[in-house]
Amino acid sequence: xxxxxxxxxxxxxxxxxAEPSVTFSFASxxxxxxxxxxxxxxxxxxxxxxxxxxLLVDDANGPLPTLSFDDTRFxxxxxxxxxxxxxxxxxxxxxxxxxxxxxxFDAVRTMRVDIENGLFTALGDSNSWGSSATxxxxxxxxxxxxxxxxxxxxxxxxLFQGASTQDNTxxxxxxxxxxxFTANGTAPGVDLDAQTFLPSExxxxxxxxxxxxFFIPAPASVVMLGLxxxxxxxxxx
Numbered sequence: 001x002x003x004x005x006x007x008x009x010x011x012x013x014x015x016x017x018a019e020p021s022v023t024f025s026f027a028s029x030x031x032x033x034x035x036x037x038x039x040x041x042x043x044x045x046x047x048x049x050x051x052x053x054x055l056l057v058d059d060a061n062g063p064l065p066t067l068s069f070d071d072t073r074f075x076x077x078x079x080x081x082x083x084x085x086x087x088x089x090x091x092x093x094x095x096x097x098x099x100x101x102x103x104x105f106d107a108v109r110t111m112r113v114d115i116e117n118g119l120f121t122a123l124g125d126s127n128s129w130g131s132s133a134t135x136x137x138x139x140x141x142x143x144x145x146x147x148x149x150x151x152x153x154x155x156x157x158x159l160f161q162g163a164s165t166q167d168n169t170x171x172x173x174x175x176x177x178x179x180x181f182t183a184n185g186t187a188p189g190v191d192l193d194a195q196t197f198l199p200s201e202x203x204x205x206x207x208x209x210x211x212x213x214f215f216i217p218a219p220a221s222v223v224m225l226g227l228x229x230x231x232x233x234x235x236x237x
Contacts, residue, residue: 021158028206036207045078072105109150116144129190135173147213164213171211
């Protein structure tokens with residue numbers, strides 16, 4: 001009877017957690033041979049040459065060591081929709097865009113993240129971005145952010161195969177060293193079309209990433225966790 005109670009407590013605990021359970025990241029300088037993002041004139045933001053960027057996975061600042069998946073390549077496919085360009089009191093212009101699309105880590109299938117109603121922001125002047133920008137999306141702030149983990153589960157990291165919930169899930173990129181391609185080479189910043197406020201030329205940038213997600217194990221996994229706890233309890237008796 002005591003073993004059954006232990007198994008039930010594991011099932012309840014697995015379904016009751018309510019905070020981010022696992023975090024993900026990479027640094028832009030992991031790929032030292034090239035930039036992270038690129039864009040043509042228009043609304044696309046994509047990866048550059050399927051960068052070999054290793055993915056780091058952590059137990060949300062818990063005691064376990066960080067997992068490193070070095071056999072992955074980074075892919076991105078985002079679309080921008082201009083929202084506003086606001087002149088600030090500093091004389092700068094803040095350009096904001098709705099961002100939709102996805103990014104993933106493949107070569108060995110690892111993880112996909114789908115974003116709806118995210119935000120892309122860039123400081124600049126009235127007709128250009130400066131040399132930095134941000135991508136933000138949070139399920140607690142009106143975005144839809146869905147992580148899908150495609151490798152084996154890591155229960156100790158609360159990371160399970162399948163899709164995340166929409167609780168406490170987010171993704172963020174910092175874009176730096178934005179360079180546009182001109183007839184004379186490259187130049188910092190990106191010129192914008194006067195009508196659409198979208199890039200009027202090809203560009204590239206570095207990019208660092210971090211994000212967090214909450215996963216609930218599939219019913220079969222929860223049962224196995226419960227049985228494991230029951231067996232352990234029986235052995236201790």
